[in-house]
Amino acid sequence: MPLAPLARPALALGAGATVALALPPWGFWPLSIVGVVLFGIALGSAPSPRDCARLGWLFGAGWMYLGMGWMVQLTVPGYLIAAAIFAGFHAAAAAVSPSGPWSAIGRPAAHAAVEAVRFSFPFGGVPLASMGIAQVSGPLAGVARVGGVIVLTWLVFQLGFAIAALVDRRAAPAPWQREAPAVAGLVAVAFVIGVSTVAPTGxxxxxxxxxxxxxxxxxxxxxxxxxxxxxxxxxxxxxxxxxxxxxxxxxxxxxxxxxxxxxxxxxxxxxxxxxxxxxxxxxxxxxxxxxxxxxxxxxxxxxxxxxxxxxxxxxxxxxxxxxxxxxxxxxxxxxxxxxxxxxxxxxxxxxxxxxxxxxxxxxxxxxxxxxxxxxxxxxxxxxxxxxxxxxxxxxxxxxxxxxxxxxxxxxxxxxxxxxxxxxxxxxxxxxxxxxxxxxxxxxxxxxxxxxxxxxxxxxxxxxxTWYTSLGDGPFIVALLALLAIAIWRGRPPGDVRFRRGP
Missing domain, CATH: 3.60.110.10 (Carbon-nitrogen hydrolase)
Incomplete structure (x- = not known):
């Protein structure tokens, strides 16, 4: 979906603010998904890593500066620095994610993984303003008993980025093979939601x-x-x-x-x-x-x-x-x-x-x-x-x-x-x-x-519950594996970095 150069940064910043408005006390849970869809559209299908990093930071800034506004009352310098750092996490996630069709798999994994980092680093983590907090009033909350906030975060990103990928391709029709990763992402979302309905609850x-x-x-x-x-x-x-x-x-x-x-x-x-x-x-x-x-x-x-x-x-x-x-x-x-x-x-x-x-x-x-x-x-x-x-x-x-x-x-x-x-x-x-x-x-x-x-x-x-038994570790490993697979599958044709030796 073609966007003017200045429209992309504005859309990325607005997408982050939309995610923040899904949080309490404003809280309307669908806005988390809407915000990720808008961010996916802002990124497009094949931007440069540098552009991705810039847009990822703006997305994170719109989200963190609004959602973590409480921090002003604790420390103004700390608020300004912390939100900038956490926005930087999403800049890094956007930069390392693959472009093209496999972005529908790699981007959700990367952004959920950096949220897992935010929950523990620096200073032990600052896990406020999270996707999970926003989703607790919605129909996806039951996923938490399967994989906690990390899986719930991935699910929101996966749903939003997959929708964004399909929207982009409707504007520019592509062979069905190019849509397969996005469709697979939606199938994975449906599977996890289905599993959560039968997962043990104590x-x-x-x-x-x-x-x-x-x-x-x-x-x-x-x-x-x-x-x-x-x-x-x-x-x-x-x-x-x-x-x-x-x-x-x-x-x-x-x-x-x-x-x-x-x-x-x-x-x-x-x-x-x-x-x-x-x-x-x-x-x-x-x-x-x-x-x-x-x-x-x-x-x-x-x-x-x-x-x-x-x-x-x-x-x-x-x-x-x-x-x-x-x-x-x-x-x-x-x-x-x-x-x-x-x-x-x-x-x-x-x-x-x-x-x-x-x-x-x-x-x-x-x-x-x-x-x-x-x-x-x-x-x-x-x-x-x-x-x-x-x-x-x-x-x-x-x-x-x-x-x-x-x-x-x-x-x-x-x-x-x-x-x-x-x-x-x-x-x-x-x-x-x-x-x-x-x-x-x-x-x-x-x-x-x-x-x-x-x-x-x-x-x-x-x-x-399954989350009580398993904790976060296995799901973090799964996110990193998904990201690695998406980067490998999304490599440009003929990229010599992925070739074996002669």
């Missing part, structure tokens, strides 16, 4: 857990420097005090960062929690920030979720493993602090090392992903593989105004529930607090800023 154990998720309420756009920790603790104690004693209640669940102490055990906040646990006769899982003195004498902190019984015993604890870059630690702090003193506002968290699971006194195991960790499929998967029968996500989005982070986090919670076949409970100080079913439906959700307790009985589940 099974109920027959037992249930009645959980009261506590949201203390308050203003958003605030930090620990703006609102004393004691105020946050008090709000959650007030909300917990409204819970009536109930013989069917099994657990009270507090969000992340609701207590800030030098040492929790034996502290006054611990005594207040124990008092409420004793009144209700059930354990309380509470999120706390606890000071740590490292071996070199520096003062740091750990972000943990603990279980406190009615007699005041701490029976289980999980310390957050995946820390938020520029939020809970500063990469290259020594270099950056020479440029700006703003890094002094960011503490240095100590990463935990234990598996992502806590155990209740009655023996139930809960996969525990604290805040940021819910964006990483491997964290919840780890807990479920260790026998977790449900998932909890204590979080704290109070630092962010608007709803970009909060709605993308609920969408990520929905993905984690689908991937593992487990109920997921999310609790936040200022919202959103929610219960999510194993098929990804939001059964209950709070409003933002409200002080509220939402209570629900969830079924405990066992058994593994």
């Amino acid at each position: 099974t109920p154990t027959g037992d249930t857990l009645r959980i009261a998720a506590v949201q203390g309420g308050g203003q958003q756009g605030t930090s620990a420097l703006d609102v004393p920790s004691s105020v946050v603790t008090e709000r959650h104690l007030e909300a917990t005090a409204t819970i009536a004693a109930d013989p069917d209640l099994d657990l009270v669940f507090w969000p992340e960062n609701t207590m800030d102490v030098d040492r929790f055990e034996g502290s006054q906040p611990a005594a207040l929690i124990t008092e409420q646990a004793a009144r209700l006769g059930v354990p309380i899982s509470v999120g706390l920030t606890e000071d740590v003195i490292t071996d070199d004498g520096s003062r740091r902190f750990t972000n943990a979720q603990v279980v406190v019984t009615p007699d005041g015993e701490i029976t289980s604890r999980y310390d957050k493993v995946r820390r938020v870059p520029f939020g809970e630690y500063v990469p290259f702090r020594g270099v950056i602090e020479r440029i700006t003193s703003a890094v002094d506002r960011v503490g240095e968290a100590v990463a935990g090392t234990d598996p992502a699971v806590i155990e209740l006194p009655t023996g139930e195991r809960l996969a525990t992903v604290i805040s940021w960790e819910v964006f990483f499929g491997g964290r919840a998967r780890e807990g479920v593989k260790l026998g977790a029968e449900a998932i909890i996500n204590p979080t704290n989005g109070a630092s962010y105004t608007g709803t970009i982070v909060q709605t993308q986090q609920v969408a990520s919670s929905r993905l984690r529930a689908i991937e593992t076949g487990r109920w997921l409970v999310q609790a936040a100080p200022t919202g959103f607090t929610a219960f999510v079913s194993p098929d990804g439906e939001v059964a209950q959700r709070s409003s933002q800023r409200d002080q509220i307790v939402i209570t629900r009985t969830i079924e405990l589940r066992t058994g593994n």
Whole structure:
């Protein structure tokens, strides 16, 4: 499909913005596919690698700068740099992909592969604004239980690029052999969707857990420097005090960062929690920030979720493993602090090392992903593989105004529930607090800023989905194999680089 020289860059940038508009909070899931189709048309059937890289960067920029707008509130320089880097990933993917008919296979594999890289690099990855988050409300979400977000991402790219290839060839008719890769891509999409409808989803154990998720309420756009920790603790104690004693209640669940102490055990906040646990006769899982003195004498902190019984015993604890870059630690702090003193506002968290699971006194195991960790499929998967029968996500989005982070986090919670076949409970100080079913439906959700307790009985589940059993590794290898095959098959006729020796 012929396009004017300036139209291609504009279309690529607009295609990326279209993908971003499929994300929460704007979220209309078909726009992801539409955006990829437009990007495929912008690339055309045989552009130069240099042009592909330029158009790929514009596509990524339109997607990342809009979809990751939340990052401005964390670090403006980091936002500008991170979005540019991640757009560069898609520039590289576009540049290495083959042109011609086999682009319909190679491009989806390349762009899904660089998204897999983005989920883990740099600084442990930034897996927000992903295709999976956008698709969780649509009919393709069930694919996550087969191959997680990576396969779901590939599926969207494959569908979009195949449609774009067929549209281009309708404008310039070609022999059916040239359309075969695009048609094969659509067949593969249909096959994966079909498989997802019969893939295992886990099974109920027959037992249930009645959980009261506590949201203390308050203003958003605030930090620990703006609102004393004691105020946050008090709000959650007030909300917990409204819970009536109930013989069917099994657990009270507090969000992340609701207590800030030098040492929790034996502290006054611990005594207040124990008092409420004793009144209700059930354990309380509470999120706390606890000071740590490292071996070199520096003062740091750990972000943990603990279980406190009615007699005041701490029976289980999980310390957050995946820390938020520029939020809970500063990469290259020594270099950056020479440029700006703003890094002094960011503490240095100590990463935990234990598996992502806590155990209740009655023996139930809960996969525990604290805040940021819910964006990483491997964290919840780890807990479920260790026998977790449900998932909890204590979080704290109070630092962010608007709803970009909060709605993308609920969408990520929905993905984690689908991937593992487990109920997921999310609790936040200022919202959103929610219960999510194993098929990804939001059964209950709070409003933002409200002080509220939402209570629900969830079924405990066992058994593994295919994603829980396999993880991401096999699918990343498959993407790279697809890309290699597409590059080999898409080589120009007579290209001596692919010939054997004489």
